[in-house]
Amino acid sequence: MPHEVQGVVSRAKGEPVTLETVVVPDPGPGEAVVSVKACGVCHTDMHYRDGGINDEYPFLLGHEAAGYVEQVGPGVTDLEPGDFVILNWRAVCGTCRACRRGKPWYCFSTHNASQPMTLADGTALSPALGIGAFLEKTLVHAGQCTKVDERAEPAVAGLLGCGVMAGIGAAINTGAVTRGDSVAVIGCGGVGDAAIAGARLAGASTIIALDVDDAKLEWATGFGATHTVNSRGKSQDEVIEAIQDHTGGFGADVVIDAVGRPETWKQAFYGRDLAGTVVLVGVPTPDMRLTDMPLIDFFSHGGSLKSAWYGDCLPSRDFPMLVDLYLQGRLPLDRFVTERIGADGVEDAFGKMHRGEVLRSVVEFP
Incomplete structure (x- = not known):
């Protein structure tokens, strides 16, 4: 009935x-x-x-x-x-x-x-x-x-x-973060903080949180960020330099864009190390466009440019595992x-x- x-x-x-x-x-x-x-x-x-x-x-x-x-x-x-x-x-x-x-x-x-x-x-x-x-x-x-x-x-x-899985999966599944990696996460709302928690769970040694809000950066620290950068008012070059400052001058192994705007994606692209990985998990709007990106930069930087769909999760595999980690006090x-x-x-x-x-x-x- x-x-x-x-x-x-x-x-x-x-x-x-x-x-x-x-x-x-x-x-x-x-x-x-x-x-x-x-x-x-x-x-x-x-x-x-x-x-x-x-x-x-x-x-x-x-x-x-x-x-x-x-x-x-x-x-x-x-x-x-x-x-x-x-x-x-x-x-x-x-x-x-x-x-x-x-x-x-x-x-x-x-x-x-x-x-x-x-x-x-x-x-x-x-x-x-x-x-x-x-x-x-x-x-x-x-x-x-x-x-x-x-x-x-x-x-x-x-x-x-939805959101927490999208962030954790962006780090673990899509970005394939592993032990000793350096990771930068741009945007520290729910999805970004979940990516930080996922990177920590995977064993990343350096996790850089970037946002324009100090309160969100404080949240990010609670989820495992080792460094924070307030990017408000900073130019693209200044944001990239801030990531490099915390990664020996090289850039991060994996950069996760949890905002989904052309400017943050460019920060992610240039803020990674050579052969590093960019993961886009923030959702752009249909009108957004990338401009002024020399094709040679895509070739010369190498690595991988990925989009995370639902954190590339398989619910039957990932949900029970993550709940178990939560119950163990590890997530x-x-x-x-x-x-x-x-x-x-x-x-x-x-x-x-x-x-x-x-x-x-x-x-x-x-």
Whole structure:
């Protein structure tokens, strides 16, 4: 029997979100209904509200979530009611060309639930990243549910569903940071700090945090940064020199751009050592362009230029591992939770996030 719950909906571009009745159908073949216990407020949700993703309004926001499986549909064999899960937006298909090549973290045909969740009047909702979790129950494809140790608090575990995984994966998976490496991270919000935590976990010896906000640099130190640089007002050359100053004059082995702007990408490109790696994890807008980059520089600097898609993660592999590391006290995931709010506080949380006052506001459900 369908469930009627309260959910956070974005009806039009740039307008404040509203709390509305959402109808969640019983799960069909390959689907599951999850009782959501916590969901982080991510920049991506704000991008949906502001029309930065697409214009398929109304959106059902929320995607960085953890909770318990309540129902499963026909054909679901690897989940059962009561399982504690983190929701993911990379439910791999197993049959596309990436999956067949043994690289399912690049899956080009990920799964979502087939049935729509709707408003009370029957209007179909577009769930953020195929999830939609700012509500008490949500309908997802069973492959979007990753079972993890239920000793992890939902407000902490759910953050692996998007931003924290993106940052940790940018360092460990995409950047392949390893013992003794030097790493620079540009932008120390939630994703950047997660990249710092990932670099520390991987054994990097030097981790340089760069931001324009001293408060964020203080957060970065708590996640493992060994050096900090306030880049406010600094030229590109000055930023590059600051990175070189902490790396023996050479530049970092891996530079992670967690901002995603042309100027920060150039800082990352020139701030790495010869044959070093640049990882772009901050999401640019469609209008951004790189200009005045001599082609010879791409050749002469060598190395790798990479983009991190969801931290190149495989949820079934990475989520349980990272939760285990958290439970062992080796990964400080709880430090990302700045405040706990109700579903009626999401619009205010967007403002705090935009002003850089929080790492993560987390919506909790009873």
